[in-house]
Amino acid sequence: MSDQTHMHVEHDIAPGDEEQHSVRERILGYVVGLGLALLLTATSFFIAGTNLVWQPSIPVALIVLAIAQMGVHLVFFLHITTGPDNTNNVLALAFGLLVVFLVVGGTVWIMAHLNQNMPPMDQIMQMPR
Amino acid sequence: MPAVPTVEATMLGKLDWSAIPLDQPIPLAAGGVVLLVILGVLAWVVVKGHLPYLWHEWITSVDHKRIGVMYILLASVMLLRGGSDAIMMRIQQAIAYQSQGYLPPEHYNQIFSAHGTIMIFFVAMPFVIGLMNLVVPLQLGVRDVAFPTLNSVGFWLTATGALLVNLSLVIGEFARTGWLAFPPLSELSYSPGVGVDYYAWSLQISGVGTLVAGINLVTTVLKLRTKGMNYLRMPMFCWTTLASNLLIVAAFPILTATLAMLLLDRYLGFHFFTNEAGGNVMMFMNLIWAWGHPEVYILVLPAFGVYSEVVSTFSSKPLFGYRSMVLATMAICIISFMVWLHHFFTMGAGPDVNAIFGIASMIIAVPTGVKIYNWLFTMYGGRIRFATPMLWSVGFMVTFIIGGLTGVLVAVPPADFMLHNSMFLVAHFHNVIIGGVLFAAFAGFEYWFPKAFGFRLDERWGKVGFWFTFVGFWVTFMPLYIAGMLGMTRRMQHYDVAEWRPWMLVAAFGMLLLTIGVLAQVTQIVVSIRNREALRDRTGDPWDGRSLEWATSSPPPVFNFAFDPDVRGEDAYWALKHHAKQQQLEDHSGPEYQDIEMPKNSPTGFVCAFFATVMGFALIWHIWWMVILGGVGAFATFVVFAWRDHDEYVIPAAEVERIDRINIEERRNLVSLAGTL
Ligand code: HEM
Ligand SMILES: [Cu+2]
Numbered sequence: 027m028s029d030q031t032h033m034h035v036e037h038d039i040a041p042g043d044e045e046q047h048s049v050r051e052r053i054l055g056y057v058v059g060l061g062l063a064l065l066l067t068a069t070s071f072f073i074a075g076t077n078l079v080w081q082p083s084i085p086v087a088l089i090v091l092a093i094a095q096m097g098v099h100l101v102f103f104l105h106i107t108t109g110p111d112n113t114n115n116v117l118a119l120a121f122g123l124l125v126v127f128l129v130v131g132g133t134v135w136i137m138a139h140l141n142q143n144m145p146p147m148d149q150i151m152q153m154p155r
Numbered sequence: 156m157p158a159v160p161t162v163e164a165t166m167l168g169k170l171d172w173s174a175i176p177l178d179q180p181i182p183l184a185a186g187g188v189v190l191l192v193i194l195g196v197l198a199w200v201v202v203k204g205h206l207p208y209l210w211h212e213w214i215t216s217v218d219h220k221r222i223g224v225m226y227i228l229l230a231s232v233m234l235l236r237g238g239s240d241a242i243m244m245r246i247q248q249a250i251a252y253q254s255q256g257y258l259p260p261e262h263y264n265q266i267f268s269a270h271g272t273i274m275i276f277f278v279a280m281p282f283v284i285g286l287m288n289l290v291v292p293l294q295l296g297v298r299d300v301a302f303p304t305l306n307s308v309g310f311w312l313t314a315t316g317a318l319l320v321n322l323s324l325v326i327g328e329f330a331r332t333g334w335l336a337f338p339p340l341s342e343l344s345y346s347p348g349v350g351v352d353y354y355a356w357s358l359q360i361s362g363v364g365t366l367v368a369g370i371n372l373v374t375t376v377l378k379l380r381t382k383g384m385n386y387l388r389m390p391m392f393c394w395t396t397l398a399s400n401l402l403i404v405a406a407f408p409i410l411t412a413t414l415a416m417l418l419l420d421r422y423l424g425f426h427f428f429t430n431e432a433g434g435n436v437m438m439f440m441n442l443i444w445a446w447g448h449p450e451v452y453i454l455v456l457p458a459f460g461v462y463s464e465v466v467s468t469f470s471s472k473p474l475f476g477y478r479s480m481v482l483a484t485m486a487i488c489i490i491s492f493m494v495w496l497h498h499f500f501t502m503g504a505g506p507d508v509n510a511i512f513g514i515a516s517m518i519i520a521v522p523t524g525v526k527i528y529n530w531l532f533t534m535y536g537g538r539i540r541f542a543t544p545m546l547w548s549v550g551f552m553v554t555f556i557i558g559g560l561t562g563v564l565v566a567v568p569p570a571d572f573m574l575h576n577s578m579f580l581v582a583h584f585h586n587v588i589i590g591g592v593l594f595a596a597f598a599g600f601e602y603w604f605p606k607a608f609g610f611r612l613d614e615r616w617g618k619v620g621f622w623f624t625f626v627g628f629w630v631t632f633m634p635l636y637i638a639g640m641l642g643m644t645r646r647m648q649h650y651d652v653a654e655w656r657p658w659m660l661v662a663a664f665g666m667l668l669l670t671i672g673v674l675a676q677v678t679q680i681v682v683s684i685r686n687r688e689a690l691r692d693r694t695g696d697p698w699d700g701r702s703l704e705w706a707t708s709s710p711p712p713v714f715n716f717a718f719d720p721d722v723r724g725e726d727a728y729w730a731l732k733h734h735a736k737q738q739q740l741e742d743h744s745g746p747e748y749q750d751i752e753m754p755k756n757s758p759t760g761f762v763c764a765f766f767a768t769v770m771g772f773a774l775i776w777h778i779w780w781m782v783i784l785g786g787v788g789a790f791a792t793f794v795v796f797a798w799r800d801h802d803e804y805v806i807p808a809a810e811v812e813r814i815d816r817i818n819i820e821e822r823r824n825l826v827s828l829a830g831t832l
Contacts, residue, residue: 142506
């Protein structure tokens with residue numbers, strides 16, 4: 027950050043306070059968001075029950091739909107954009123994603139390897155006391 | 156269990172007279188003393204007519220400085236409680252060689268569990284959060300934190316947690332599971348009493364408070380900086396505050412979720428962590444440490460910030476390597492989320508997993524090392540003044556290096572297989588937490604006390620306190636390293652190995668020195684309050700400081716600054732001061748004074764916490780009607796708060812001017828005095 031930069035504090039807008047848009051535009055935004063969210067939800071329920079697609083792909087499809095759902099919420103309801111007035115929000119999101127990735131990824135990895143240094147149960151049973 | 160609940164069971168849940176431990180004199184006496192002290196203070200307050208003052212100026216205050224002071228007060232009181240636990244444990248281990256000592260096992264277990272819980276959650280956490288609250292808005296040059304009322308809610312919820320833990324002394328019992336309540340021991344089948352419930356509910360409630368404080372402080376640093384205070388001009392303490400509170404926001408929800416699962420197991424027969432029905436205790440280990448390791452950095456990062464401020468001020472030099480310091484802080488912030496498995500190397504994971512997490516843990520020592528060198532280079536060539544805060548800082552550097560090194564040692568998996576859960580580990584974490592966090596708390600306390608109250612602390616007693624604590628620390632904890640290497644495990648109520656005995660005796664002697672240190676610090680406060688007129692600081696800048704908190708009077712007015720300070724570089728106040736000296740503070744024709752709007756006081760926090768206390772207590776004792784009452788009450792409080800119309804009041808420009816003129820006058824005297832020297 028160079029010394030000339032203005033305090034971008036003034037330009038940065040918290041989620042929710044957007045004075046620039048008219049009420050109509052904002053309502054429209056929420057309606058579109060709601061529509062997309064409902065569509066994605068309905069699709070998830072449909073996919074879960076159908077046998078039109080290859081069965082093992084169902085969990086993957088559900089994960090994809092869930093992530094899309096999060097995207098819709100972030101954009102339409104929490105108003106995360108890529109505009110310059112959104113640096114803090116985007117950075118916060120990135121930090122959150124990083125932490126979630128580290129914790130969830132790490133957990134999956136750790137839990138899958140927990141028994142590597144453990145003898146199988148039947149061997150423990152036969153150990154001399 | 157009767158099929159149809161009796162009237163008593165409906166009214167009082169599990170609570171009856173057997174909950175009062177009449178057969179155990181020690182906790183009852185301790186609880187009784189605490190109760191007497193509280194009642195005594197309350198009675199004194201009411202009789203002297205201080206109650207309205209207390210209510211209007213402190214309990215309902217949303218001023219970040221007042222809230223900061225209350226956090227620190229809570230931490231200090233709890234330090235005495237946790238310290239008493241420590242004294243009892245050291246005495247027990249000193250005499251329990253081939254004997255049962257004086258504490259029966261079930262009692263000893265409660266003491267070490269309460270000690271750890273209290274020291275981490277109700278001493279270290281409130282102390283650092285208190286310092287951040289007190290100082291950060293001042294350093295940023297702003298009038299308040301981002302969410303003043305939320306701030307008060309956060310404090311009072313923390314106090315609720317502390318109250319519940321202490322209540323367990325007289326009503327019921329505390330957990331016997333250690334400070335992290337590992338299952339399956341903490342499950343209903345092995346801990347059927349209310350101990351674990353006391354533990355879990357106090358942490359759930361105070362955890363919400365901590366999360367709220369974290370959100371508040373992150374927002375404050377990101378959104379509320381004065382003109383020209385861009386990120387790379389913020390004092391180091393603000394940076395470490397940002398990093399620490401980002402960690403709070405990211406990590407505390409993990410703790411809440413984990414404890415919630417444990418509570419579901421205990422209350423509703425779930426099987427997240429039980430031995431049977433598909434539960435997995437290792438998931439608890441995994442989750443609790445995914446919070447637990449970031450937690451230690453939540454504590455130590457603000458501590459690093461305090462040292463940065465103190466070392467630079469008392470060396471009369473800018474902080475060496477400011478940018479590398481920022482980078483190191485943020486690096487620690489991220490890496491601290493990549494090492495948690497090092498707390499359970501020995502629990503089954505294979506070489507790949509252990510090696511990766513071991514290496515990641517050792518890497519954290521690199522940015523920490525960078526910081527140590529930066530402090531040393533800041534001191535190098537400076538005109539160092541060894542006032543009490545500086546003593547704590549130098550003491551920290553010497554002590555913390557050993558703690559860091561033993562940390563790296565236990566981060567080597569093969570070494571950890573020998574040292575895990577031994578007294579060596581106990582020595583390691585006390586070495587970093589006392590030598591790092593507690594020393595910083597004391598340094599910050601001595602350093603910012605004049606800012607908060609307008610008079611300095613007595614230097615002589617402060618130094619006595621430092622030396623006894625410093626030497627006492629080494630005498631208490633170095634023997635524990637040795638005992639650990641001789642094979643002594645942690646949390647032993649008694650033992651039969653002769654080689655350990657001498658070290659336990661030395662450690663007990665060290666504890667005596669530590670106790671004297673604490674008493675010296677209490678004396679210091681009493682003596683200083685008595686001599687406050689002689690110790691009065693009229694300048695607002697007793698240490699020749701460098702950052703903006705010293706630019707206003709001590710104690711600062713509610714609005715902190717009459718004008719938004721204009722920041723042109725690092726060490727904002729230092730630059731201002733030298734600029735002003737050149738101009739002899741001639742022109743103060745500056746801008747016109749303006750009305751200032753400040754947030755109104757609000758009892759929301761206190762009332763919320765009252766209902767949270769009721770609800771927590773009821774949950775612990777299964778008194779369901781009271782749970783509902785507490786929940787409805789807390790929610791109603793929130794609704795009332797959300798619907799209020801006027802949340803700000805105006806301080807008229809004339810009043811601002813009057814207050815500010817006094818401050819300017821004092822300062823002008825200071826500058827002209829400096830001119831004559
Ligand atoms: C160079 C930095 C550090 C490294 C490499 C490190 C490494 C470790 C390791 C490997 C353990 C687990 C050992 C075992 O259970 O056998 C441990 C435990 C612990 N460390 Fe550190 N540590 C470091 C710094 C810190 C700091 C700065 C703090 C606190 C401010 C801290 C607090 C703790 C605590 C509280 C425990 C024990 C928790 C328990 O089991 O109850 N450590 N450390
Ligand atoms: Cu750790």
